[in-house]
Amino acid sequence: MNNSPIKYVLRLLGLVAVMLFISFAVLKIILPQIAEPKVFKIVSTxxxxxxxxxxxxxxxxxxxxxxxxxxxxxxxxxxxxxxxxxxxxxxxxxxxxxxxxxxxxxxxxxxxxxxxxxxxxxxxxxxxxxxxxxxxxxxxxxxxxxxxxxxxxxxxxxxxxxxxxxxxxxxxxxxxxxxxxxxxxxxxxxxSLIPMPVRDVVNHPDQADGIKYGEYLAKVARCQFCHTRRNSRNRLPDMAYEFSGGVKFQGREGYFYSTNLTPHETGLGDVSLEEFIQLFRRKPGQATGEIDIMPWANFSGMTDADLGAIYGYLQSLPPKPTGGIEEL
Ligand code: HEC
Ligand code: HEC
Missing domain, CATH: 1.10.760.10 (Cytochrome c-like domain)
Known part of the structure; x- marks a missing residue:
């Protein structure tokens, strides 16, 4: 039997395999996106x-x-x-x-x-x-x-x-x-799909604008990344859940969930600026037997002014319940 359905399916599978191979080969050639390193010399003061x-x-x-x-x-x-x-x-x-x-x-x-x-x-x-x-x-x-x-x-x-x-x-x-x-x-x-050239100048935020500067710090210090649930497709933070916590992390002794940093009652709603700053003053070495994901030891070195800017920014966000958006 020359035209059996099995043969037909096999042929189709073969075609799919060839197409997959070609697309992978094309991807492999055009990726990753690479720009030449910039040429400059840092003047260190x-x-x-x-x-x-x-x-x-x-x-x-x-x-x-x-x-x-x-x-x-x-x-x-x-x-x-x-x-x-x-x-x-x-x-x-x-x-x-x-x-x-x-x-x-x-x-x-x-x-x-x-x-x-x-x-x-x-x-x-x-x-x-x-x-x-x-x-x-x-x-x-x-x-x-x-x-x-x-x-x-x-x-x-x-x-x-x-x-x-x-x-x-x-x-x-x-x-x-x-x-x-x-x-x-x-x-x-x-x-190899992930890297992206940074072609434009990245200006420094105006540090006098507390909320803008707080937003910048909350981004680069990775608060946003760890405290925002990820999109299941690309694993990047899903803005619908921004800062509302609930991200599951595997620690040495079980799972930890990041907390809600929005001004919701389940988040930082009742937390004063002073209380917020004090959370970061737990010093490394104060062992509690509990091992965290959050890198407190590093963040404890942040200035009151910078923690205040982050706090001000977080308090300016819409309140969301932990790990989610408000039920409609
Ligand atoms: C969450 C963990 C993490 C943090 C935070 C982090 N790195 Fe990395 N870094 C890595 C890993 C993992 C690699 C190796 C990646 C690879 O080999 O593909 C790496 C690679 C590098 C490399 C390339 C080194 C090489 O020999 O290829 C440099 C440079 C670097 N990091 C600098 C930094 C600097 C500066 C910071 C802070 C601004 C930083 N990293 C923060 C995890 C981290
Ligand atoms: C690597 C992931 C990660 C990063 C980065 C991170 N957090 Fe967290 N954070 C967590 C997790 C997980 C918890 C839950 C407790 C724990 O395991 O430490 C938490 C807990 C907290 C808490 C609650 C503390 C308490 O005792 O009630 C606050 C407030 C907080 N984070 C603020 C921040 C801020 C602000 C930043 C940025 C400066 C930040 N986090 C960066 C993962 C992270």
Whole structure:
């Protein structure tokens, strides 16, 4: 039987396979979106360095990922040598600290970003570092795994990014080689879709406008990312749920849900500015036996003024019940 339905189906499947192969091949050629690293040299002054140190440690939390952590203390503070990287995530491990999701799609390392030439970023240009931080492309033009929150740091102003890089350069070199990142197919291909060039100037927000500046900080400090439920399609925060919490995280000892930061009664509705600031003053080392996802140890270094700006911004948002939108 020449025209049996089975043969027909097989032929159709073959065609689909060929088409899939061609589209993957096309994607592979045109992706990822890469811009040349910008060419500039950062002029580091004491003010720039102070800003960079503050952003790196207390606001952006780079050491939270790029250092080993003390899991026995509240907020699991990063341990020296700061920035030297930490043990890699492998496919048989649960994605610690990530929102709900299966095992790990390969080997991903929290890289050594000290100024070591061979195993750190000592030889990278300022432009290459800026591209890595905000655009997610490494020195060899590879798309970086989006645990590195470059898609959030894309909002970081040019001035702040340069300050971070100026400070990064002062991390003493640590010889700590780590394995290459190795992401399994097809996740690797999907990842290469994520990086986006930042072509325009990213202006610094007017720090005198408390609410605007608070919005900026709540974005780059990743408050929005962790406290907003994700869209199931692209895993990015779904603005309908913005800041209303309820995101599930896997911790070392079970699951944690991020809290509601909107001025709803189930969120920060009854929390005063002073109480809000005090939440951030719990010092690393005040062990409670409970290990959090939220990087308190880093945020505890934020100034009252900056926490106040975040608070003011959060209080200006529409109140929403935890993890959701108001029932209509
Ligand atoms: C939530 C965790 C996380 C945070 C926070 C984070 N990183 Fe990363 N970073 C990573 C991971 C994971 C990689 C490796 C990605 C890969 O290999 O695909 C990485 C890679 C990098 C690289 C590329 C290094 C290399 O050798 O390829 C640089 C540079 C970098 N990060 C700088 C920073 C800076 C600066 C900050 C703070 C502004 C920061 N990171 C914050 C997780 C993080
Ligand atoms: C990596 C994810 C993550 C980031 C980043 C993050 N949070 Fe959280 N946050 C959580 C989780 C999860 C909880 C629930 C308690 C816990 O596990 O720490 C929480 C709890 C809180 C609480 C409640 C604390 C209490 O004791 O009632 C406040 C307030 C808060 N976060 C504010 C913020 C602000 C402001 C920022 C940005 C500066 C921020 N969070 C960034 C995940 C995060």
């Amino acid at each position: 004491p003010d720039v360095m102070e800003r960079g140190e503050y952003l790196f440690n207390s606001v952006l939390g780079c050491p939270v990922c790029h250092s080993e952590r003390d899991w026995s203390a509240i907020g699991a503070p990063p341990m020296p040598p700061i920035g030297a990287g930490r043990s890699c995530r492998e496919s048989d491990q649960s994605p610690l600290g990530l929102a709900e999701g299966g095992g790990f799609p390969g080997t991903i390392c929290f890289r050594n970003i000290t100024s070591d030439d061979a195993t750190g970023v000592g030889e990278w240009t300022d432009g290459e570092l800026m591209r890595a931080i905000r655009e997610g492309i490494d020195r060899d033009d590879n798309a970086m795994f989006p645990i590195m929150p470059y898609f959030i740091y894309a909002a970081l102003s040019d001035a702040d990014t340069k300050a971070v890089i100026a400070y990064l350069r002062t991390l003493p070199p640590v010889d700590h080689p780590l394995p290459e990142t190795d992401i399994n197919f097809p996740v690797g291909l999907a990842i």
